[in-house]
Amino acid sequence: MNRADFLKKISGAAAVATIGGLTCGYSKTSNDLPAWPLPDLKKVFPDPVSIRSVELLKLKEGSEAGRLLLVVTAKDGAQGMTLCNDRMPNLISLFKGLVKPHFVGKDARDLPVLADNAYRLNSNYKYAGMPLWNCIGSLELATWDLLGQLYQKPVYALLGKSVRSSYEVYISDFYRGGQPMEAVVDRLAQKLEATGATGVKIKVGGRMANTAEDDKRTSLFVPMVRKILGDVVTIYADGNGSFSCSEGINTGKLLEDYGVSIFEEPCNFEDEDSIRQVNQALKKIKLAGGEQDTSLYRFDRLARTGVCDILQPDLYYNGGLLRTLQVAEIARQHGKVIAPHTPKADPLIGPFWQFAALASNLYGLQEFVMNPGSKSPSWYSPTIEVKNGKMSIPNTAGLGIVYDTKFITSAEKVG
Structure with missing residues (x-):
């Protein structure tokens, strides 16, 4: 076969290869992924x-x-x-x-x-x-x-039509030992009362590790949070990649028993198979992840293959506002929702305000870090605060923050 015949033969099949009996498509490009409409x-x-x-x-x-x-x-x-x-x-x-x-x-x-x-x-x-x-x-x-x-x-x-002017929040807490559990839950209760928020997020496991002591603390802490805060409070739980697949399933079932609504990063964020197995084993709780991720193809895979129910890109880590809106579109195409990682109560929240105003599939309560007794800032405005459980989205120019x-x-x- 001469070179011309060879090129002609392969020209119609350049996008497909067969490896070990499996047909692999190479047609997917960045242009194939859903995208937020670019403004002119x-x-x-x-x-x-x-x-x-x-x-x-x-x-x-x-x-x-x-x-x-x-x-x-x-x-x-x-x-x-x-x-x-x-x-x-x-x-x-x-x-x-x-x-x-x-x-x-x-x-x-x-x-x-x-x-x-x-x-x-x-x-x-x-x-x-x-x-x-x-x-x-x-x-x-x-x-x-x-x-x-x-x-x-x-x-x-500049990016579209606003779909909301405020959003409801949950109060996050970073406790993983070192304090009496009762004091931690009391602190959460005080923050709920001060803000009017209706939900909290707690930490389970040891953060990218899970010792016997971590396991014991989780098994005691979860029921205590539910008992003290009551049935009307929404609870989310963050594993920060602490668990193996089997541990993630067992912990997830504990969380389901106490009405926890979201389980975030049960396993190492790179271990998609384990997270998917945890998700398949749990029936009453939604799995969330994506905080560490920056690949649009990976976000597509997390949504498309049942790894996560909720995608959680960080607006800074993930490359900015437009890429995060694109992740929202990827999630929406696959019937999934989005709740970006944004544990901020300072000017870093400004980009999230813009995102929240636009994303139709923003899910659930959004994170807010409250520091009781902190003074109003002198170096920027406005003061970032929650009233009646809601954060208002400023309609001021730019990202909504004015610096001194x-x-x-x-x-x-x-x-």
């Missing part, structure tokens, strides 16, 4: 929005000294900002070397392309995972804030 930013902003600078600043004032703020400045001086999460201090060199160059000097109206280029070009995809996407996501979010500031409307107004300029002018540039 050039209709909203007729003139280019040139990004003059991107600065990573370390705050030096007050109790928040040491935290990082990402500031995007346009050619005309307009600015967009986001507080960075606590992963970013360890990622500064990656941010400066691989991500920032794809935004500086570019047109912010091309934001979806800029974020994609920061992943795709210069072999950046070889760094793919939370570190890279966290850097891209932080810069994407700050740029959305810039565009929202210029538009003088919330970011969600004195904290910015005194900050140290680190990236």
Whole structure:
């Protein structure tokens, strides 16, 4: 067979291969995955929005000294900002070397392309995972804030139609031993009373491990929470990857016995088979996961193959607002729901407000970390608080957070 005949023969079958008797399709690309409709930013902003600078600043004032703020400045001086999460201090060199160059000097109206280029070009995809996407996501979010500031409307107004102006919350607690259980449950009860919230999330297992002591604590703590808080309170439980498959099933059945509604990350988040088996074995509780994940293909698989009922991407880890909205669309296509990971009660909650305003399949109560007795912040507004069990979504420009300029002018540039 000559070369021309060979090429002709294979041209119609290039997308299919047979391995060990299994037919494997290669047709799925990123274009095949559901996506959130891209806004036509050039209709909203007729003139280019040139990004003059991107600065990573370390705050030096007050109790928040040491935290990082990402500031995007346009050619005309307009600015967009986001507080960075606590992963970013360890990622500064990656941010400066691989991500920032794809935004500086570019047109912010091309934001979806800029974020994609920061992943795709210069072999950046070889760094793919939370570190890279966290850097891209932080810069994407700050740029959305810039565009929202210029538009003088919330970011969600640039991305679609708002479906809600508030959402109900649960109070999370991070107890895994070291304190009397009764004191922990009493603390939860006090937070519920103070906020009017109707749900809590507790920790089970030992966090990526489960000793006999962890198991004993879980078996005592779960019934105690239900007994003291009562039947009307919604309870979610987070395993943080603590359990083997069999342990996850046994713990899940305990949770079902006490009316727990959601079981988050029962097994190591990479062990899809075990999580799927746990999900198949449990009939009355929903399984949630995805906090650590950044691959759209993986989110598709988690939903499509019955690993998770609820997807939980983090808006920063997962690469920003548009990618998280895409995960919502992936979940929706497979009949699943979404509840992003957002244990925040500071400016990091701003992007979630924009997401919550838009996502029709947002599920259940959303996380809120309450610190009783904490003072109202002096370095940003508004004060982030829950009233009558609900968080209102601000209708202010950008991501909804306004920073005190004195904290910015005194900050140290680190990236």
